[in-house]
Amino acid sequence: MSFGVLDGDGQVAQIEGHPFGQISFTGQRHAAADVRLLSPILPSKVVCVGKNYADHVAEMKTGDAPSEPLLFLKPSTSVIGPGDAIRIPPGSTNVHHEAELAVVIGARGARHVTEEQALASVFGYTIGNDVTERDMQRSDNQWTRAKGFDSFCPIGPWIETDLAGIGKDPADLQVTCTVDGELRQDGRTSSLLFGIPTLISYISQVMTLLPGDVVLTGTPAGVGPLTIGGSVTCAIEGLGELTNTVTGADTVSTAR
Known part of the structure; x- marks a missing residue:
C-alpha cells in the first residue's frame, strides 16, 4: 500500500511516504487500470456539516436552516475507498446516500485560522458519501450511531490538489449522485449556506x-x-466518480 501521483496519461507515479510536504518519487510507475484505489486518505477524523444546503434542509423537514455550521463527526473506521462495499446494518431498511464535496487538510493543519487564512490549510479536494441510517438519526437525537457504522464514509477516488489548474473552482462545482442508474442528487457547491473558508475557520476554533x-x-x-x-x-466535476456497491453487514466478531 502506498501513495502515488496520477498524471494525465493514466499512469500512477509511486511516492515515498505520505503526500504532505516535499514529494519524493520512487521511480516506479503503474498503469491506473492495474492498481486498486483505496481511500486516498485515512483521516484522524472526518468532520461533517449538516443542513448546509437550503434545498436539503427543506426536504428533511426538521426545522429551519442553522444560523451557524452544524457539526458532527464520523469515525475513521467508517472510511472506505472506491469500489468497496457499503454494508447495511442488520435489520436496517432506511440507509441513505449523501453526496458531498470533501476537503482534505494539508501539512500545516488548521487551528484558530481566519476565513482569509483558511484555504492555505487545504491540501486538496475529493468526493465523500455521508451514508446515514435515517431511522436511527431521527430516533437518537444525535447522529453518532446513524452515521458512524463501519463503511458509512466512502471517500475517493483521488485528491485533486490543483482544481484551478484544471479550470475548476471549489466554490462552484456540480455534485451528483446516481443510484442504480437513477439520478437522485444534482446540486452545486455555489449553493452551500456556509462556504469552505467559513467552515474551516469555524471548525478550527473548536x-x-x-x-x-x-x-x-x-x-x-x-x-x-x-x-x-x-x-x-x-x-x-473535476474530481471524478466514487462508486460503491451495497451489501449486507459483516457481523464477524473479534472475540475469541
Missing part, C-alpha cells in the same frame, strides 16, 4: 484539524435509500 483530516461540506437535496445488491455513484 478543534485542531490535523494533516489528512477531512471536512465533508454538506449534501444537496435528493437523498434517498440504498438497497442491498445495488450500487451508488457520487460524482463531482
Whole structure:
C-alpha cells in the first residue's frame, strides 16, 4: 500500500511516504487500470456539516436552516475507498446516500485560522458519501450511531490538489449522485449556506484539524435509500466518480 501521483496519461507515479510536504518519487510507475484505489486518505477524523444546503434542509423537514455550521463527526473506521462495499446494518431498511464535496487538510493543519487564512490549510479536494441510517438519526437525537457504522464514509477516488489548474473552482462545482442508474442528487457547491473558508475557520476554533483530516461540506437535496445488491455513484466535476456497491453487514466478531 502506498501513495502515488496520477498524471494525465493514466499512469500512477509511486511516492515515498505520505503526500504532505516535499514529494519524493520512487521511480516506479503503474498503469491506473492495474492498481486498486483505496481511500486516498485515512483521516484522524472526518468532520461533517449538516443542513448546509437550503434545498436539503427543506426536504428533511426538521426545522429551519442553522444560523451557524452544524457539526458532527464520523469515525475513521467508517472510511472506505472506491469500489468497496457499503454494508447495511442488520435489520436496517432506511440507509441513505449523501453526496458531498470533501476537503482534505494539508501539512500545516488548521487551528484558530481566519476565513482569509483558511484555504492555505487545504491540501486538496475529493468526493465523500455521508451514508446515514435515517431511522436511527431521527430516533437518537444525535447522529453518532446513524452515521458512524463501519463503511458509512466512502471517500475517493483521488485528491485533486490543483482544481484551478484544471479550470475548476471549489466554490462552484456540480455534485451528483446516481443510484442504480437513477439520478437522485444534482446540486452545486455555489449553493452551500456556509462556504469552505467559513467552515474551516469555524471548525478550527473548536478543534485542531490535523494533516489528512477531512471536512465533508454538506449534501444537496435528493437523498434517498440504498438497497442491498445495488450500487451508488457520487460524482463531482473535476474530481471524478466514487462508486460503491451495497451489501449486507459483516457481523464477524473479534472475540475469541
